[in-house]
Ligand SMILES: [Fe+2]
């Protein structure tokens with residue numbers, strides 16, 4: 001407070017240089033604001049809930065595509081399937097903890113949400129099976145392929161039916177997205193512990 005009043009009393013003095021000084025100060029402030037602006041622009045915006053889930057869907061679809069092209073029962077195949085399982089475990093968790101309850105309350109379509117949950121349960125069973133298997137063991141490739149088909153079907157239903165319905169509601173998708181992103185980062189940090197639990 002004291003600083004402000006001393007500044008304004010200086011600015012109020014009838015000095016020939018007072019105007020220049022104020023202009024310089026303003027110019028300095030503008031320059032500082034200009035310097036600050038790009039820093040804000042570089043901070044990536046938090047995606048809204050639907051954009052975040054769509055990005056996850058795209059990423060895991062690409063991973064399944066890589067699996068299809070893989071030949072041989074190699075450590076790389078094991079690592080890729082482990083990554084697919086981890087991505088799906090975290091994704092289904094943020095949907096079940098945060099997105100589905102919010103969607104259930106907003107769109108009032110319990111059948112749709114129930115079906116989505118049953119599909120998650122089916123996927124989780126395959127993920128648990130795969131975590132206990134090695135490439136080359138019986139049914140390993142078949143389980144990855146069926147998981148991929150399950151997820152393709154599930155993603156199509158979410159993107160073509162659930163998300164458009166959710167977007168028509170008054171749900172605050174930005175706030176939901178921020179909450180989901182924070183939880184996703186937390187779960188990714190604990191993925192080793194979580195993958196042990198889902199075996
Ligand atoms: Fe999803």
Ligand SMILES: [Fe+2]
Nearest residue numbers: 095116154158
């Ligand atoms: Fe889902």
